[in-house]
Amino acid sequence: MSEPGSTTITSRAVQFEAFGGPEALSVRDIPAPHAGPGQIRVRVTAAGLNPMDWYMTSDADTAARFGLTLPCGFGTDYAGVVDEIGDGVNDFAVGDRVFGGALSRAVADYIVVDAAGSTAVGGEAHRTPDGLDDRTAAALTIAGCTAAAALAVIKPAPGDTVLIGGAGGGVGVFAVQLARLAGARVIGTGSASSADALRTLGAEPVTYGEGMVDRVRAFAPDGVTAVMDLHGTDTALAGRELGVPDDRITTIAAHIDGITPANGANAAPGTLEDIATLVAENRLRIPIAATFGVDHVREAVELQAARHVHGKVVIEL
Structure with a gap:
């Protein structure tokens, strides 16, 4: 088990300081979060975009319906590697590849999620099966x-x-x-x-x-x-x-x-594990329409929001 809080590092994180469109997004250097009891920290390698990401942060009233306040992160789907474990977590280990959802905070170098949470509350994590790359895993959850x-x-x-x-x-x-x-x-x-x-x-x-x-x-x-x-x-x-x-x-x-x-x-328990297995076995194909570096997140959101891409748009970190 790693020691939460033992090392001070920074994390690039895409954030809103005012709600709005892609023009309101900025990449900030912030202190990396640490895993508390029942939590894991993930070094994010990829984050997939969804229409809900820019919809729920488009204005203050809509954001409030999702429980979001400023400053606010961005993006929900992620994939990466566990790099810190909090007390009481037995289902994950440092080095495990994982994917899942963390509501409006996934586009960051480091995120903390509950080991037994949900996308909307605490975030969630699932093991990434062999044969499934992180870029594709980051496009599965929502x-x-x-x-x-x-x-x-x-x-x-x-x-x-x-x-x-x-x-x-x-x-x-x-x-x-x-x-x-x-x-x-x-x-x-x-x-x-x-x-x-x-x-x-x-x-x-x-x-x-x-x-x-x-x-x-x-x-x-x-x-x-x-x-x-x-x-x-x-x-x-x-x-x-x-x-x-x-x-x-x-x-x-x-x-x-x-x-x-x-x-x-309301998806049934086990849905994401089943979907990930289908993708890993090449029975389900997830086309990636475009991939952007985190510094080009505004362009990625503009492309995704135009609703004319055939497949998923992914941010790599």
């Missing part, structure tokens, strides 16, 4: 849990035809492949430029926008049986028009009366 929670609502199975709106985004990458692994046929909406990327994931691409319902009917004359809307409400409402019952429709970014929304915080 999107993987959200996709798994959405699939748990609609329960895809062999014989299903699932319509996934926003299939080329960060959550869609997981949702398409997990639905296919469950035996379902997948039709994925996206821009015309995303068609090849969707086919690579195993989805049949359909362009969104006016006339989408007719295009889906042409692809699936026998009907659609389940819908996941990963962007807003358009695909969910299209599902109703296609005759899909509300209990087989879900959303992640909007609320529609009568339709059950999915929340990654």
Whole structure:
């Protein structure tokens, strides 16, 4: 066991001193935190970006809903190596490779997380399996849990035809492949430029926008049986028009009366371990659209926030 507090080191950390867009982000040198009882410290090597990262820090009112105050860190998904262990921790050792989530503080050289916590409360850590690199591991937590929670609502199975709106985004990458692994046929909406990327994931691409319902009917004359809307409400409402019952429709970014929304915080225990194993075994592919150094975090956020990348954006530290 290392001795928390025995060495004074600094940590680069991306922070907000005022809430706002990418222009409000700064890289600061701060004292590295130390692991307290029941905690581990992780030397972060990579942090994956998600839409929620910049959404919840966009203004003070939104940040307050997530319990965030200034100065505030940035980013939630991380991967790295345990380098300090607090009292009472027996499940991890210095040198263990780990990944997980730490709400709005992951883009930093060092973070402290609870050995038995959750992303939103204390942070969480999971062992990184052999065969899974840190850059990919850093892209799993938020999107993987959200996709798994959405699939748990609609329960895809062999014989299903699932319509996934926003299939080329960060959550869609997981949702398409997990639905296919469950035996379902997948039709994925996206821009015309995303068609090849969707086919690579195993989805049949359909362009969104006016006339989408007719295009889906042409692809699936026998009907659609389940819908996941990963962007807003358009695909969910299209599902109703296609005759899909509300209990087989879900959303992640909007609320529609009568339709059950999915929340990654409600993903079943063991979800991340299962997803990490699938990736390590090359049964689930997580495309990394772009990688940036921490000094270019603003450019990384601008790219990710534009919502036109096909895959994940990762910061390397």
